[in-house]
Amino acid sequence: MGTSHHEPMMRSHREYLNRKNDIGAWDYTTNSKNLDRFFYDGMKRNKDYDNIVTIGMRGDGDVAMGKGDDAENMKTLSRVIDGQRRIIKDIYGTEDAVPQLWAIFTEVQRYYDAGFTVPNDVTLLFCDNNWRYIRRIGTDNERKRKGGLGMYYHIDMNGGPWNDRWVNTTTIPKLREQLNLAYRTGIDRIWIINVGDLKPKEVPIDFIMNYAWNPDAVKPGDEKTYLENFARSIFGEANAADIADIIAKYSKYNLIRKPEIQVPGIFNH
Structure with a gap:
């Protein structure tokens, strides 16, 4: 089990919102002592369970952290991760005693591209572009990391500039292509799929689970058979x-013009 890309150290965002009047602002530059205790308590209560621990920190509510520029935010993020690793060592005995990931998402991608990194045992969790295209492939040096590489992938997305929810717009050929590209370039340690509500997305969820079990067994052209x-x-x-033909066309036609992004004036009267 684990927590999302903006919920570090086995604590949910809701828990912070319920306690923010007691522990202060979600701001490590001014409130590191209280936030370290918040992180410590989350790890302590989950010690006896199998966890993948998200490290790092973003702003309150899945936004960029801090009001400074990227350089200043990276300095703060370095302090955050140092503190989190000390907590892990204190509870488990060593800093690398439990699986950890660092989610390279939105502004964090800029930090990574600028040279910010995390300890070698931490999995680098890359992200797609919110529309099911992976942003990058694994390099030779990245594949040599002890923690390896992972992927956070959206088949449901709630956010700007447009949501992608309620109806399935994930075509199986595109899904196989992108998952295969990730797998072949070493992005294979952890796959986390944002699925939203389960029912509208049951076809891509089912395909992903089958594909992830044995990627080498699913070849180009197998989508129709699946x-x-x-x-x-x-x-x-x-x-x-x-019925398979209807399912395939359903996602394809939805993708051409999704109901969620209809706005006045998009079609001629």
Whole structure:
């Protein structure tokens, strides 16, 4: 189990909101003592469970941390991670005693590109661009890291400039292509999929789980067979091919013009 890219050290954002009047601002430059205690308590209560621990820190509510420029924010982030690693060592005995990830997301991508990094045992969790295209592939040096590389991938996205929710807009060929690109370039230690509500996304979720189990077994051109097998498992043999075709076109047509991004004037009257 773990917590999201903006919820470090096994603490949820809701927990902070419920206690912010007691522990002060979500600002490590002015409130590091209280936040370190908050992080410590989260790790302590989860010590006996199997966890992937998110380290680092973003701003309150999944935004950029700090009011300074990137250079100043990176200095603060370095202090945050040093403090978190001391907490892990204090509770578990060593700094690398539990799996950890650092989510390279939005402004954090700039920090990484500028040279900021984390200890070698921490998994670098790269992110797609919110629209199911991975931002980068693993380099030779990155693949040699003890912590390896991982991926955070959206098939549901709540955020600007447009949401991507409620209906499935993830085509299976695109999904196979992007997951395969990640896998072949060493981004394979951890895959975290943002799925939103489960029901509208059950087809891509099912495909991802099958693909992740054995990526080498799913080749280009297998997408149609997968969808037919999916349809057959639910509706039986007689209509499997026709239903698979409908499922494939459903996501394709939704992707062309999603209901969630309709605005006045987009079509001629």
